Amino acid sequence: MASSRRSVLRAGLAGAAGLALAGCAGQTDPLAGKSTAVPTQPTTINWWVSRLPSHDGDLRPHLINAFRRRYPQIDVQIVRSPQDTNANRAALTAQILGGSSSPDVYEGDITWAAQFGHASLAMPLREVLPAGYWDAFPPALRSAASYGDELYFLPMYTDQGFLLYRKDLLAKHGLRVPGTWEELVRTSGRLIEAGEVRSGFAWQGASYEGLTADVTEFLADAGGAIVADGSAAFGSPASLRAIEFLHSLVTRGISPAAVSTYQEQDSMQAFLNGDVAFLRNWAYAYGSANEEGSGVAGRVGLSTRPGFDGMPQQANATLGGAGTYLNPHTRNLGAALAFARFIASPEGQRIFATKSDLLPAALGDTDTPSRTLEVASRATLIARPSSTPYYPQVSKAVYTNVNAVIAGARGVPDALGNAVEQIDDALAGAGI
């Protein structure tokens, strides 16, 4: 009995290993044998996408209807994706890794390109696009889509960091919109002293990806970066300056102590409650701060982010947003590609610009830009260091260590040293 149990176990082990090893010989080029031509027969493709908020509710039908006016033979079915980024990634990974040909196209975060390309979860797209295709888009977006010499998504919509401010409070005290962080600290101090607000400036300091986005911007302000030339640059004097500044915001009471627990909605809430005069947030914030019932509607201004005094590069904004990825197992490559290209086309991008607060990936070809678009076009976009397949680990090294600093659980040099070590491990593929 005992021996037979052991042999069952042995057989199971061998079977599992054999199954895993069997994958060695197989296809390597997902494009091989597939036509990129737009089909003439009726075809249905599945589009894995989250709800895209528009001025009248949902942007997705607008995009699909406009696409179908051009390609009536292609039907687009929406597959609702999980709202949470990580849950979404896990679900997509399970489905595509299992070899499923559905969804044909999916909305994915712009930081996923290298990881998904490396893990064969996304179709390489350089070959199927004409030369010069990316000229219409910001260089930071192209670099986000790149991994090695391949490209893994087509532009969908972008996002970037902004500064929201209470224009009523600034006007009342004869203050101007801060051009530098030093000025923002002084202005905040005056508004706190005058009893207008409890603290000055809210941003995203919780232990999550949003903090890495904020840190990327402050590093650029100070002339630094998380990764430079393939290794961690997070221990540089510029990094020290940026992180010490973030830490000082909390210790000096300019940012609420709770900022170490703030994700987007928490920082937004603090601003809408009138607790703070300034807010760093993404593109949706200006529209929703001015919505009816926001408490500060009509009293909010929008500008690019300030920079550090005396630093040459100002108005930095971390690039965010989503791209359209293709499933490497799709059986409808032509139709999927046509749809992805339509979303990135001027016509598709115009739908984002006119019908929603989502920023089109190609700015500048709208006749009457919204305030958000106009301010957005003045910023310098900074890409997160997502061109490594180990980006999630790099980012985790950043946000966990910086969060510990903001929460007062760890000193700045100590945390940066720790982060540098973890980032270099991650970049070498040796992290955990």
Place this chain on the structure above:
Amino acid sequence: MSNTRQGTLSRKLARTGWLYTAPSLLLILAITIFPIVFSVVLSFSEVRLTLNGFQVQELTLRNYGAMFDSAEWLYALLFTTGYTVVTVALELTLGILAALILERLGAARGWIMALLLIPWSMITVVSGQLWSFIYDSTYGVATWFFGLFTDTPPVIMGSPVSAISAMAAADIWKTTPFVAIIVLAGLMMIPKDVYESAEIDGAGSWKTFWSITFPMLRPTLAIAVLFRVLQAFGLFDLPFVLTSGGPGTSTQSLAMMGYTVLFQDLNIGPGAAIATSTALIVLLACLAFTRVFRYQVGKEDIG
């Protein structure tokens, strides 16, 4: 003669038994044993994700090496163990107290038990979300309450000690009723005459509890502890909802770290190593625990 006939018969019966259970055994093999074995294999492999799914490059011990080298893993291990020991101990104490009270209740017992079971029956993600409202740094009622005693309202999720305590409170609130109900069942099984003779012998209530109730409850407590340790060691939902592991990584449990490494980093080998080692630790802890308690159970001659 009769011996061999009996042997044939029992073999025949066994064969029929195996035949009848074969479908369910196959199912268990497919949905339980195979994934476990597969995940153990992955934990010893250098895995690449390819167009054909998982591809094992080579068999290696590196995943475990990286895991043991990782300060983050070591912290997660200590945190999960410490958290399990403390919360289970508190739940056990509170659960026994609640059960002792429940036992003395008359007609109201059914209603109180139903009320008590509400936290237990709630999905942890939902109750975690409710607790996050209580702990919210701006409008949370707990923040307001503690703010009455301090100059500035505390940021409950902003420091490791308070974040861990807050999480433990949510956990204890949810699972104490479970312990209470199990212990209550044990209490009701203790024969009344033992208490009566204790009373005649002049034992006080304190003495009665420690000399009669507690020893006779041991088998029941063993079961309660076993269930709770298994569950507490797999701590995931609460940090996921309340802190996402922060501040820093101070509330990151082993299960959460495994999830992040597997599904955020897509780092399959090390992720499988974390999952496998976590399962092994729980298994060994439970085996050791039941060993100790089986002896106890035998001595009390119950169960």
